[in-house]
Amino acid sequence: MAVSAPSDTSRSTRSDNHIVTEALSKTYREHGGTLRAVDGVDLVVRPGEVFGLLGPNGAGKTTTIGMLTTRILPTGGRASVGGIDVTASPAGVKQRVGVVPQTNTLDRSLTVRDNLYFHGRFFGLGAAGARSRTDVLLGRFRLADRAGARVDALSGGMAQRLMVARALLHQPAVLFLDEPTTGLDPQSRLALWDLLRELHAHGQTIMLTTHQMEEAEVLCDRVAIMDGGRILALDTPARLKRSVGTDTAVDLRVGDARELPGLAESLRTVPGVAGVDLRDGRVRVVAHARDGLVPRLVAHAERVGYHLTDMSVSEPTLETVFIALTGKDLRE
Amino acid sequence: MTARAAPDGVSASPGPPTRSVRAVATYAFGALLLRDLHVLTGEKARFLVRTVSQPLLLVFVFTYVFPAIGQGFDPTGGRSFTEVLVPGVLAITVMIKGIQAVALPLVQEFGYTREIDDRVMAPLPVWAVALEKIVAGAAQGLLGAVVVFPIVWLVPAQPPDLAVSWGALVAVCLLGPVVASAFGLVLGTYFEPDTVPLMFSVIILPLTFLGATYYSWTDLGPIPWLQAATLANPLVYISEGFRLALTPQLPHMRTGVVFSALVILVAVVSYAGVKGFERRVLG
Numbered sequence: 001m002a003v004s005a006p007s008d009t010s011r012s013t014r015s016d017n018h019i020v021t022e023a024l025s026k027t028y029r030e031h032g033g034t035l036r037a038v039d040g041v042d043l044v045v046r047p048g049e050v051f052g053l054l055g056p057n058g059a060g061k062t063t064t065i066g067m068l069t070t071r072i073l074p075t076g077g078r079a080s081v082g083g084i085d086v087t088a089s090p091a092g093v094k095q096r097v098g099v100v101p102q103t104n105t106l107d108r109s110l111t112v113r114d115n116l117y118f119h120g121r122f123f124g125l126g127a128a129g130a131r132s133r134t135d136v137l138l139g140r141f142r143l144a145d146r147a148g149a150r151v152d153a154l155s156g157g158m159a160q161r162l163m164v165a166r167a168l169l170h171q172p173a174v175l176f177l178d179e180p181t182t183g184l185d186p187q188s189r190l191a192l193w194d195l196l197r198e199l200h201a202h203g204q205t206i207m208l209t210t211h212q213m214e215e216a217e218v219l220c221d222r223v224a225i226m227d228g229g230r231i232l233a234l235d236t237p238a239r240l241k242r243s244v245g246t247d248t249a250v251d252l253r254v255g256d257a258r259e260l261p262g263l264a265e266s267l268r269t270v271p272g273v274a275g276v277d278l279r280d281g282r283v284r285v286v287a288h289a290r291d292g293l294v295p296r297l298v299a300h301a302e303r304v305g306y307h308l309t310d311m312s313v314s315e316p317t318l319e320t321v322f323i324a325l326t327g328k329d330l331r332e
Numbered sequence: 333m334t335a336r337a338a339p340d341g342v343s344a345s346p347g348p349p350t351r352s353v354r355a356v357a358t359y360a361f362g363a364l365l366l367r368d369l370h371v372l373t374g375e376k377a378r379f380l381v382r383t384v385s386q387p388l389l390l391v392f393v394f395t396y397v398f399p400a401i402g403q404g405f406d407p408t409g410g411r412s413f414t415e416v417l418v419p420g421v422l423a424i425t426v427m428i429k430g431i432q433a434v435a436l437p438l439v440q441e442f443g444y445t446r447e448i449d450d451r452v453m454a455p456l457p458v459w460a461v462a463l464e465k466i467v468a469g470a471a472q473g474l475l476g477a478v479v480v481f482p483i484v485w486l487v488p489a490q491p492p493d494l495a496v497s498w499g500a501l502v503a504v505c506l507l508g509p510v511v512a513s514a515f516g517l518v519l520g521t522y523f524e525p526d527t528v529p530l531m532f533s534v535i536i537l538p539l540t541f542l543g544a545t546y547y548s549w550t551d552l553g554p555i556p557w558l559q560a561a562t563l564a565n566p567l568v569y570i571s572e573g574f575r576l577a578l579t580p581q582l583p584h585m586r587t588g589v590v591f592s593a594l595v596i597l598v599a600v601v602s603y604a605g606v607k608g609f610e611r612r613v614l615g
Binding site: 063072089101103106108109110118119124 | 351353357363364366374440444449455457458460614615
């Protein structure tokens with residue numbers, strides 16, 4: 001039995017699924033000093049957007065999500081979810097959000113099935129409604145055969161699936177995921193990515209934190225790069241990569257090194273090429289966009305009579321952007 | 333602008349909630365109670381054993397074995413110790429059940445994985461989640477007293493001579509368990525999870541032994557300092573409440589004092605517990 005989605009799932013009819021923060025701050029007092037965990041964050045997450053907070057541990061990502069989900073009280077600025085202020089009406093915000101936290105917060109006094117069932121009851125479903133939603137999600141998240149198990153008997157990947165199912169059970173306006181794939185095996189990670197893409201296709205607003213640049217690039221419409229409690233840059237992954245002057249670089253080699261200067265000169269005329277230089281026995285071609293570049297280069301070289309023996313493409317990544325912005329590595 | 337219906341139930345959201353925040357929160361409060369009831373039902377055997385063992389042993393040894401072997405300490409001048417003990421055992425049961433019902437789960441919920449977030453993210457204010465814990469704990473405390481009552485009635489060699497004052501009994505059955513579970517919330521939120529087991533030796537045992545449970549508070553006259561000091565023990569008022577409700581013929585604290593104290597304790601201890609819970613839950 002499948003429960004069909006509610007009929008008003010259209011993106012354009014929703015008005016409660018955007019996030020706005022203005023100078024949002026959180027300062028902790030500890031050991032006589034103060035720690036500015038989040039320091040004046042301004043952002044707008046649009047309806048239907050997948051928005052990523054990317055940064056190393058301690059950047060303030062989890063604290064930001066904590067404030068947006070009413071678990072942490074801001075000490076400065078304001079934030080709202082779906083137009084509802086997180087400080088003025090935390091219960092109103094909680095009604096609209098689904099949260100997948102970093103740690104396993106499943107109810108260990110309940111079975112897998114009852115974790116979902118009672119979550120449904122908490123969020124206003126009647127007994128029958130909660131039961132049928134539970135069945136649907138148990139099936140969708142491949143947990144049906146473990147429905148009667150206690151949650152501490154689940155593997156890490158299964159517990160994570162159950163937490164995602166729980167967060168989605170009440171069909172939240174905004175889904176928050178805090179480091180959702182940390183500690184997951186590669187297969188579970190890809191499955192979660194697929195799910196998030198599917199939700200995105202249905203117009204679900206999603207905010208996630210990650211310290212994995214690949215995850216941010218693959219999933220997010222826009223990414224805010226955070227460090228030291230501040231947002232250093234905020235844009236689409238593609239524009240972020242362009243913004244710091246990093247480009248696609250293609251290195252080409254030919255059998256006879258004496259041919260390299262001629263090849264280099266000739267490649268300057270290929271459309272899309274921004275620069276060519278000779279170094280270490282290879283030609284490096286730099287371009288602002290990768291679209292169709294490699295086939296054009298290969299075709300051109302063959303046409304003018306050079307036989308390429310080796311080629312490698314290096315793309316800019318959000319990691320390069322992060323290093324350019326902070327001078328340090330994401331994993332530091 | 334047609335909606336895409338997801339066949340698998342993992343679709344995006346259903347649109348703005350139509351019910352008011354207050355209505356949703358009230359429903360969530362009830363659902364939290366339902367969850368606690370479900371957990372309690374699942375472990376009813378354990379609940380029974382934990383509830384019954386101490387009162388059964390107390391009553392058995394002091395009111396069945398002692399009279400039978402002629403080892404009577406008859407400190408009450410001809411009064412049966414059974415009548416002194418019955419209100420005390422009921423009060424101990426209410427107190428320990430109420431505290432356990434709230435404080436012990438909090439050890440797990442505030443533990444490393446912060447399971448408490450599962451319940452705190454339900455769509456109701458954090459103070460209401462705390463209040464639900466008090467209500468659920470109080471219900472367990474009262475249930476404990478109900479379970480124990482047949483024991484104190486049937487086990488003694490001589491059934492206790494009770495003169496039930498129903499109004500006072502209802503009042504103490506409503507107020508006592510709330511004081512106990514609110515106290516459990518205070519302990520559960522102010523103690524670090526790993527020190528909660530210690531709390532039973534350091535706080536619960538002194539409270540129960542010095543809670544006017546094995547004697548009436550008014551009989552403490554010969555030890556004035558102890559009589560004064562134990563006024564700070566909430567269990568004293570619950571014991572004296574049961575005493576004036578069940579065995580009014582024996583000495584007991586004045587009714588006005590008992591119920592004023594219980595009402596004040598309900599307010600003050602609940603407030604402290606809710607504040608402690610908010611402090612622990614909200615970063």
